[in-house]
Structure formats: structure tokens, C-alpha cells
Amino acid sequence: MDFSKHIVIVTGSSRGIGKSIAYEFARCGAYVVLNGASDQNLLKRTYQEFITAGFCATFYFGDISDYCCAKEMFIHTYNTFGDYPSIVINNAGISYVGLFTDTSPEVWHKIITTNLNSAYNCAYLAAPHMISRQAGIIINISSIWGKSGASCEVAYSTSKSALNGFTKSLAKELGPSSIRVNALSCGWIDTDMNKHFSQEDLDNFIEDVPLCRIGTSIDVANACLFLASDKASYMTGQIINIDGGFL
Structure with a gap:
């Protein structure tokens, strides 16, 4: 696939x-x-990897759940x-x-703000420019728990469920401007976010995955890449599972 001349913002990409x-x-x-908000040195190392590989890249360190930071990233x-x-x-x-x-108001607010407001801020800032050119792609990274809910992850599940609703509603509003909005509903992906789970937890989960493995980044x-390409030109408002058949 060729995305030459496209400018792509990927939040949380360190x-x-x-x-x-x-x-x-x-x-x-x-x-x-x-973009990253928790470890500036890690973000800089990722940026250097991209530059060493010959890629055209820049980076912005800041918490884009804060509207002012998101606006600075777009500038x-x-x-x-x-x-x-x-x-x-x-x-x-x-x-x-x-x-x-045990989910304090502070934790609840942090989860909802980071997982939902960040997407709102970036979509809100991008939409006027996409509308003016009558083209654009927005992809939200969601979770299967936003569809089914997860015990002991009420705040996280709620934020992802809201993100799914945001995706569907925004797709209907921006569709007439030829802007496509979709979400990927991820299952268990092999990332640092899931490292705190035990091997037993992992094995139990895999037992219910038809492809018999967890996903990769x-x-x-x-x-x-597929959703952003012309091959998906008639797809919008979709919440697509990337879960090995779990749901």
C-alpha cells in the first residue's frame, strides 16, 4: 500500500x-x-528508530486528553x-x-478522560480540515470489552463502549464529507498493557480463542492499513473485531 504524502497522527505511539x-x-x-505522554525518553528513542530507518517522522510529547496539548500537537x-x-x-x-x-473517582476520571477525550480532541481538531478537503480517515482503537464488558474493568470497558458509540455517530455525521470513521475492537494483544496478567490468565483466555493464540501489534x-486504504472505501461506522474469533 502507498500512503505517500499522507500525514498520519498516531496517538500513544511510543x-x-x-x-x-x-x-x-x-x-x-x-x-x-x-505521540506519547508518559515517557519522553522512550518517545524520543522511538523517533530515532524511525529516522534511522529513513522514515519521515516527527514527535510531540504531551497528554492529548488535554485539549490545549492536542491543539499544540496539530500546530x-x-x-x-x-x-x-x-x-x-x-x-x-x-x-x-x-x-x-475500589475504582476511585480520580481513577474513573483518568480512564474516561484518557481513553475517550483524547479521541474527541483529535477528531474535533482534524474534522474541519478533512471537511474542507472532502476526505479523511479516523480510526479509533477500541476493545472487545467495549462490546461485552469485563468484570474488574468497569471503567475501561465503559470508556471503550463510549468510544464505539462515538465512532458510529461521528461516521454518520462526517460521511457526507467523504470522511470515514471506523474502530478496531481488539482482543488480547501482546503488549506491555497486558504484562501484569499471569500465564494462567493467558492460557485460560487462549482456550476460548478459535485461532488459539493472542494477537500481535x-x-x-x-x-x-486496510481501513485507511482505498480497499475499504465503502466501510465506515464499523466496529471490527481483531480478536482471533473470541467474540
Whole structure:
């Protein structure tokens, strides 16, 4: 696939799923904006990897669940590449595992803000420019727990369920401007976010996965490339499972 001249923002891309998504778009010729909010040194190392590979990339360190930070990232994108993104991948997210009764208001607010408001901010900032050119792609990285719910992950499941509703509603509103909005509903993906689970937890989960394995960040990245390509030109408002058949 050729994404030459496309400007792609991938939030939460210093590692894991976001890094793989950004790498694959850059490998296909896109100008990539990397973003992270928790570890600036890690983000810089990822950026250097991209530059060493010969990719065209820049990075912005900041918590884009804060609207002002998200706006600064878009300004940085324009100043660096001379235009605003034609593709936005809303991947930034955090998880929390614990009983609902142990989920403090502070934790609840942090999960909802990071997982939902970040996507709102980036879509809100990108939409006017996409509308003006009558083209654009927004892909939200969601979770199967946003569809089915997960015990001891009430805040996370709620945030992803809301993200699914956001995806469907926004797709209907922006569709007349030829802007496609979809989401990838991920199952258990082999990332640092899931490292705290035990091997027993992993084995029990895999027993219910028809493909008999967990997913990789490349699995998600490849699905993103497809959704952003002309091959998916008639797909919008979809919540697509990347879960090995689990749901």
C-alpha cells in the first residue's frame, strides 16, 4: 500500500500497538507524527528508530486528553509538514484492573478522560480540515470489552463502549464529507498493557480463542492499513473485531 504524502497522527505511539501502526504507515511512505505522554525518553528513542530507518517522522510529547496539548500537537504537525493530518489514529489509552468499589473517582476520571477525550480532541481538531478537503480517515482503537464488558474493568470497558458509540455517530455525521470513521475492537494483544496478567490468565483466555493464540501489534497495524486504504472505501461506522474469533 502507498500512503505517500499522507500525514498520519498516531496517538500513544511510543511503544506497543501505536508504535507498530506508526511504523507500518511510515514504511508505506506516510509522514508520521508520533505521540506519547508518559515517557519522553522512550518517545524520543522511538523517533530515532524511525529516522534511522529513513522514515519521515516527527514527535510531540504531551497528554492529548488535554485539549490545549492536542491543539499544540496539530500546530506542530502543520509547522513540520505544512498541512494537517489526512489520517488520525486514536490509539492513546490506559487500563485499570480492580473491583468497581475500589475504582476511585480520580481513577474513573483518568480512564474516561484518557481513553475517550483524547479521541474527541483529535477528531474535533482534524474534522474541519478533512471537511474542507472532502476526505479523511479516523480510526479509533477500541476493545472487545467495549462490546461485552469485563468484570474488574468497569471503567475501561465503559470508556471503550463510549468510544464505539462515538465512532458510529461521528461516521454518520462526517460521511457526507467523504470522511470515514471506523474502530478496531481488539482482543488480547501482546503488549506491555497486558504484562501484569499471569500465564494462567493467558492460557485460560487462549482456550476460548478459535485461532488459539493472542494477537500481535502487527495484526492491529495491518488492519489499520486496510481501513485507511482505498480497499475499504465503502466501510465506515464499523466496529471490527481483531480478536482471533473470541467474540
